[in-house]
Structure formats: structure tokens, C-alpha cells
């Protein structure tokens with residue numbers, strides 16, 4: 001039987017659906033073949049594998065450790081091959097191309113400029129190379145029939161002490177390809193308040209930022225990110241589940257003060273399900289807090305985090321969710337509109353993306369069941 005209610009999105013439809021991505025790391029999304037080539041070109045001899053297929057598997061397995069700290073160790077290899085202007089342009093262009101081919105129409109891609117200075121580039125040269133790559137990738141995507149816009153988020157590493165400098169850099173390149181700021185890296189032992197000066201500076205400049213919080217560490221990290229630092233969004237934020245009580249029979253749900261605040265204020269949560277399984281932040285897709293948080297109507301978005309380390313894509317994240325929770329096109333559209341509402345893009349552009357790109361895209365997909373494919377379609 002085919003009806004709208006039983007018609008779950010297929011993998012092919014999920015790929016064609018317009019998608020919005022707010023949490024994706026540039027140094028976590030390289031093509032394995034590109035890493036191998038760049039290592040050869042730049043003389044980096046530290047790769048654990050030089051066959052691109054084996055290298056891809058190595059990243060997925062090494063990152064699948066149950067610990068954020070071990071997960072983060074794998075980035076030494078990607079950052080090692082991203083130290084020249086040409087390498088950064090290439091990696092950024094391929095990132096935009098790959099996302100567009102996967103049906104992403106708007107993406108905010110983050111990276112830490114301070115991790116790309118080993119061969120003498122300045123912070124400004126790093127930002128300009130990445131921006132150039134994104135523009136090139138957008139052009140190539142258009143040439144192959146896809147439309148995408150990519151904005152950069154500049155990340156400061158939370159164990160380091162350059163956050164204010166990176167925040168100033170983000171502000172200098174505002175309206176020039178950089179749409180906001182973030183902090184990332186090991187969470188335990190490095191609370192966001194260590195970088196309060198950077199966040200206060202950005203607030204004074206009316207600029208936007210998200211903070212990785214509530215991934216490897218729980219509620220105190222989320223609380224600090226919101227109430228001390230003033231984050232616009234939370235990177236992950238899955239541990240907000242620790243402030244929600246569910247009755248044994250699953251019937252009653254009680255939100256604590258912090259969870260209520262997050263929901264009431266519509267704080268966007270950048271969910272990255274597969275990454276959370278790898279770092280141990282969630283035990284399985286079925287038990288991932290996204291299921292409950294979606295039912296409770298938190299402002300949730302779906303993201304990839306690190307496509308290379310997690311062997312994922314936006315489409316694959318949605319495939320897992322459709323399979324696990326039987327999400328429909330309406331659910332997919334809800335996540336996607338949430339993403340667009342939460343983007344660091346001017347309001348008029350967000351609205352136009354929602355009304356002129358996202359909603360028509362889902363309307364088209366939702367109507368396909370009415371027009372079953374015939375033999376002519378496979379010709």
C-alpha cells in the first residue's frame with residue numbers, strides 16, 4: 001500500500017531533500033584520497049595508511065573509541081596536510097562541492113585558524129584561503145546543477161589561549177565570508193568561561209557564536225555556555241537530557257530549570273548523532289536523546305560534526321533517524337527549518353531560504369507518492 005502516512009523518505013529522496021548544516025568541521029571532512037595526495041605533495045610522512053580506502057577506515061575506527069579525547073587525536077593527521085594556502089583552498093572547495101552533491105543548500109563550516117600556522121601562514125592568510133575555497137566550491141557546485149551557500153565559523157581551541165584573538169579575526173572577516181565564532185576541543189577541564197573575554201567582546205560587537213557544550217561534559221558546561229558566555233547556539237548540547245526526568249512508565253516528563261530555559265528560549269541544539277555514538281555521548285541511535293528532545297519540541301538541528309571520522313553525511317544522518325524513529329518528510333522539514341532559523345545569516349535571507357528553497361523542496365518530495373514511477377522513468 002502506498003499512502004502519505006506509510007511513505008517514509010527513501011535514501012534517494014533524502015539525498016535530494018534540501019538540507020541545512022550548522023555543525024561541520026572543515027578538518028573533519030576531508031576526502032581520504034585528498035589527504036593521501038596532500039601528504040605526498042607537502043612531505044607529511046605521518047599517515048597511518050597511504051591507501052585512501054584503508055585510510056578512510058582507519059579514521060572511522062580510530063574515532064570510534066568512546067572517548068572525545070581519543071576521537072580528537074585523529075585530527076593531527078588532517079591538520080598536518082592543511083598547512084599551505086593551496087591545500088586549504090582545495091579542502092574548502094571540495095567540502096562545499098561534497099555538501100552540495102549531498103543536497104545541502106546552506107552550511108556553516110568551522111575550523112580553527114590557529115591550527116594551520118605550522119608552515120608560516122598568517123591567521124588572515126588561512127581565513128582568506130578557506131574563503132576562496134568555499135567560493136570556488138560554490139561555483140563548481142553550481143556548474144554541476146547544485147546550489148549551496150557556505151559560511152565559515154572560526155573556532156578557537158579551548159585548551160589554548162587565543163580565543164580573543166580568533167574572535168577579533170572573526171569580527172574582522174564578518175560580511176567577508178565568516179559568519180560567527182565557536183570554541184572546540186576537549187571539554188572536561190576546559191570550561192567555556194576560560195574564554196569569557198572573547199565572548200564578551202563578540203557580544204559588544206553584536207556578533208554571533210556557538211559553543212561546543214554538553215557533549216563530553218554535562219549540565220555545568222551548558223549552563224556556563226548560556227548564562228555566563230551568552231552562546232546563541234549549543235554545539236551538541238545532548239547532555240541537556242540530564243535535566244529532564246521521565247517517569248518509569250514513560251508517561252510523565254519533567255523539565256528542570258536549565259532544560260526549561262533552553263526550550264523556552266528556543267536555544268538551538270546542534271545534534272550530531274553519529275559523532276555522539278563514537279565519543280560515547282549516546283549509547284545508540286535508538287537511545288539518542290534526539291528522540292525525546294524532538295517529541296518535547298526543543299529547537300533541534302541535525303548535523304554531521306566530522307564526515308570523515310564519522311563516515312557520515314547529512315543524508316546518512318537523516319537515514320539513521322528515519323530508520324530509527326520513522327521520521328517523515330514533515331520531520332525532516334522541521335529539522336531543516338530549525339536549522340535555517342538558527343543560522344548566523346541575516347533574517348531576510350533566512351526567511352527567503354525557508355520560503356523559497358526549503359518549503360518548496362519538501363512540497364515537491366512530499367507529492368511524489370501521488371505520481372508513482374512508471375517504466376519510462378527507468379529508461
Ligand SMILES: O=c1[nH]cnc2c1ncn2[C@H]1C[C@H](O)[C@@H](CO)O1
Nearest residue numbers: 025027075110111112155184185212
Ligand atoms: O565534537 C567535537 N567536540 C569538540 N571538539 C571537536 C569536535 N569535533 C572536532 N573538534 C575539534 C577538532 C578540530 O581540530 C577542531 C577544529 O575544527 O575542533
Ligand SMILES: [Zn+2]
Nearest residue numbers: 184212235305
Ligand atoms: Zn564539533
